[in-house]
Amino acid sequence: GVHIVIGTPGRVLDHIRRGTLQLGQVRMVVLDEADEMLDMGFIDDIEAILRETPEERQTLLFSATFPSEVKRLSGRYMRDPRHVTVNRGEVTVPRIDQICYKVLDRNKLESLCRIVDSEEIQLGIIFCRTKRGVDDLVEALLARGYMADGLHGDLSQAQRDRVMRRFRRNEIELLVATDVAARGLDVDDVTHVVNYDIPQDPESYVHRIGRTGRAYKHGLAITLVTPREYKLLKQIERETKVAMDVREVPSLEDVAERQAEMWRNRVLDVLREGGLGQYRAILGGLVDEHDPIDIASALLKLLSSGDGTRAEGDDYDFGDTGARPGMVRFFVNIGRTARMSPADFVRAISEEAGVPGEAVGRIDMFEKFTFIEVEQDSAPFVYEALRQSRINGTRVNLE
Known part of the structure; x- marks a missing residue:
């Protein structure tokens, strides 16, 4: 007696085999996520x-890709099918700001934490490529005091619902x-979407x-890209016809300043709302003994669980490589031959590394190897991007 069955x-x-679902009177069949269904x-x-x-x-077939x-399924089971396309310009709605952060692979978690700390996230979804990646990231975020949980294909329906x-x-x-779970x-x-692993x-x-950015609200999409993923980012930009705003990962000082600003705004909002009578009664006695600014600062410290900063990540220290000041000198196993x-x-x-050409300094080429100088700030990105890549078909050995 039901009008619609979803399964x-x-x-x-x-249900068909058990005779509990009879489709003889069906007038419409909808296959949603057709590409994913066939992929699975x-x-x-x-x-x-x-x-x-x-x-x-x-x-009706709905599919992100065809x-x-x-196409074979549509030709076999549909009569004179009509192909309707929603172009990407309409899908990537203008209410979503798209930002990209260049991060080093070894500092990825630390970079994510700094970005999250400098954003006012009400509800955020972080995407990982694998189920293991989801579990590892949730564990790491919980250990650092964030309110996080994971969603992937290995969860039961009851766990997913919870x-x-x-x-x-x-x-x-x-x-x-993961993509499939979402x-x-x-x-x-949802105020923020973060691509921890680039799609x-x-x-x-x-x-x-x-x-x-749903229901006419503003949204922010953040993508973390490591040096080895830079080409993939360029491909996404080309095909979606969107040039992302590329930013540097906030420093600890930037994060502290941003958090101070967020706390100021929250305090101002509460002051405007009023209704502070019962709290004034609690603090009345303390004001006689302590400076009101000290009391407010102590309450902020309690709320923000300390000083709001986290440990520095492991940064690269290439030491003295014989390069000019402010530069790092690399040996590459590719030369004139x-x-x-x-x-x-x-x-x-x-x-490969997404660094400007001006960041490359002196180049000394020999028959079978080359010495290249790169600006200190760009050197970690060049190192991570090139050390496992190929140039002209040759596997790069970078030291």
């Missing part, structure tokens, strides 16, 4: 279900998730950042 392919098939190997199940439905029906399997309930009630401020996740008040394709990027010129090296470094 996973396996559960729908199970459900095509045989889907075709078995479609065979149980009448030929005279309307079929690979050959989806996490989502906590998220919607603002009991956790950071939800760490499919269909619909929460209007592998532009479609996934659009899906992820679409979790914020690889048909490389100094200009080729500058171009390769700029493209």
